[in-house]
Amino acid sequence: MTRRELDAAGITDPALRAAYARCRLLNARHGRTYFLATRLLPVERRSAVHALYGFARWADDIVDDLRRGRTPAERDRLLRSLESDLAHALRTGGGSEPVVRAVADTAGRYGIDHTLFADFLASMRADLDVTDYATYADLRAYMHGSAAVIGLQMLPVLGTVVPRAEAAPHAAALGVAFQLTNFLRDVGEDLDRGRVYLPADLLAAHGVDRPLLEWSRRTGLGDARIQAALIAAEALTREVYREAEPGIAMLDPRVRPCIRAAFTLYGGILDAIAEQQYTVLHRRAAVSATRRAAVAAAGLVQIAGARWRARGARTAPDAVAPECEEAAQ
Structure with a gap:
């Protein structure tokens, strides 16, 4: 629950708690897939992950906000305002938007490199006028x-058992693998927005x-030509997953079940795309609720096992029950 996560993270200021709660809601x-995996994290780290997701989602929604009929120039102005607000918040801890206050607090708590946020917003701005690659x-x-x-922002929150620089390329690759999966799943929806993310040379x-x-x-x-191109895009994406996978073992053992679950669930989207004969231009592929529940259950078993090994025989596995029950819901 939100209160439990915030208490565990030591976030006490009421306004800041409300800001983090807003990110969790986003x-x-x-x-859906990302949120399920997040619930497998140690409870004290979840709020930071919600903040990072919430900020990224807020910026992405500005870029894709076509419902209000905003022009690219108007959306660019909103993005620049967000960037200015974030820069101020990172310096002072302020910020006018709840998601900005929460992500700035997270960046301060975990020492996240500020240039990562600037690079993220630069790519978001590219979406305003770049329609293909x-x-x-x-x-x-x-x-x-x-x-x-995004993977690099997450790394300080997750923690590593090796020097962070050693794990960083794998964390970055995992972020890329997830996005390539989304690009393949969302080909039709992106086309409706005027964008084609699959590279033209591959097509x-x-x-x-x-x-x-x-x-x-x-x-x-x-x-048949489209299906062949999508199969090639799937193969390319799976190669990036292979680049990313060794990084999971480099993480804090307590967070590995979360990242393994996300790895499995996003990979499952590729499986669903293949099972549906690569019809992503006409319908959105998704991992079934049964499959998501099975992956979550496997993650809970891994968490219990890690806690049992860490504590020896002093504490029974049901000591993790509060977190397990919440993640299983």
Whole structure:
């Protein structure tokens, strides 16, 4: 529960507690897979993860806020205002938006490099006028700010059993793997927003271009060339998962079940895409509730085992019951 997480983190100021609660709500509402994995973390670290997610979601919503009919110039102004607010908050601990106050507090508590936030906002601004990427290298440059930095922001919160610099490339790769998974899952929705994140060189290698994607989206018809391109994108994404996986063992043992669960659940989205014959232009693939529950249960077993080993035989495994029951809900 929110109160328990905040108490465990030592967050006592009422306004700051409300700011963190706002971030937790954003995570619960929009990050279903991510939120489930977060509930496997030690309770004192969850609020920081909610803050990092909440800030990223807030910026992303500004970029994608088409419902109010805001122009790119208006959204750019809002992003620059957010950037200014964050810079002020990182210096002073203030901030006008709740998500900004919470993320600035988290950055201070865990010593998160401020340049990671600047890089993130630079990539968010790119989404206002960049609608496609010619090469995979171009896409990776964008994803440094939009995804890799998220993994790097998380690393101080999670903790490591090796020097942080050794774990950093794997943490960055995991952020990229998650985003590539989202890009593949959301091809149709992104196309509706005027964006194609799959790199043009990968698509062209299979005879696919934007007009063909738009035709398929509009008509609901499949095409063998599109399926071949999506299979190639899946293979590329799985390679990034392989780059990331060794980093899990470099983390604090208490957080490994959380990251392993996220790793498994996001990888499960790729499985769902394949099972649905790569029809992502026409429907959104998702991991089933049964599968999510099974992964969460496996994570709880790992947590209990880690606590049991850490405490020896002095404490029974049901000492973790409050956290296990909450994560299982």
